[in-house]
Amino acid sequence: MGRVVTFNFAIAQYEDGNGYSILRENPVIRLTQTRAWYRVERRQTVIKPHELEPWFNTVMNQKNDVISQNRETIRDYLLLVLFTGLRREEAARMTWNNVDLKARTLKVTDTKNHQDHTLPLSDFLFDLLQQRKNNAINEFVFQRANGTGYISEQRKQLAKIIKESGVSFTIHDLRRTFVTVAESLDISAYAVKRLVNHKMSSDITAGYIVTDVERLRQPMQKITDYMLKCAGYKPSATITELPIKDSQSSS
Known part of the structure; x- marks a missing residue:
């Protein structure tokens, strides 16, 4: 117009x-x-399973130094976006008032669809946020090193990670990766939509489904465990050896 x-x-x-x-x-x-406007195709890029290990290891190795005191904050920010599927600004401006470590949940307000969004924390994210809380210097979870506001510029850090890992990505690619992994694990479509806070107003069936945050905890943990397994961070399951019964006692 x-x-x-x-x-x-x-x-x-x-x-x-x-x-x-x-x-x-x-x-x-x-x-x-003539409807001749050039339509920009929506990006469909994600971090593929085999790329998660080099990406994850590179991100985890980011440490603060004299050049940048924000690297560890951006590291944690990228990990949270990957393991929650939050939009970039929703994650960046998150405050501690909306993180409940006792209940192991986080809440996002002022969302794109204008609905508050509460998510359960996987074990990995709980540990990450617990560590950040111990070192908090203002009300923002991902505060700037100078103590004012939250991180808003990540281009240099992203370029560094892309170069070191060999994995090209954008912040929104992390959200797409979360959704792609969730769908690949056969998590119900309704649960996936709740996890990423997509509106379901056009779906009549969805209107009858009440999804409590606790019902999302198992799917959230499942997504996290799968990505950590791909990243080589920990085994996907713990094998417990059962004690061998004495043959005489069992007879």
Whole structure:
């Protein structure tokens, strides 16, 4: 609409020596009529399972130094986005008031769909946030090193991680990775939508489903465990050896 108005103004404003408009036709209207606008395809990139290990190891190795005192904060921020699927700003501006370590939950307010979003914390995220809470210097979970506000610029850090890991990614790719993994694990579509706070107003069946945060805990842990397994961080399951019964006592 803005382009149409601009060209219409130009048609009326600019004339030749005979008083005729230099522009005889608004080309934007023609593009609209023929539906010839170039459509930008939605990105579909994710961090693939075999890329999680180099990516994860590189992120985990980010340490503060004299060049940057924000590296460890950005490290934790990237990990939280990957393991929750939160949108970049939802995660970046999170405050400690919305993190309940006792209940092992976090809440996101002022979301894209205007609905508060509460998520359970997996074991990995609980440990990460517990450590950050011990070193908190202001109300933001991902505070800037100078103590004012929250981290808002990550381009240099992302470029460093991409170069060191060999894995190209954007912040939103982490959200897509979370969703892709969730779907691959056969987690119900309703649970996946709740986890990423997608509206389900058009789905009649979804309107009858009440998803308590505790019902999302097992799916959240399952997603985290799978990605950590791909990253080589820990085994997917713990094998417990059962004691061998004495043959005489069992007879």
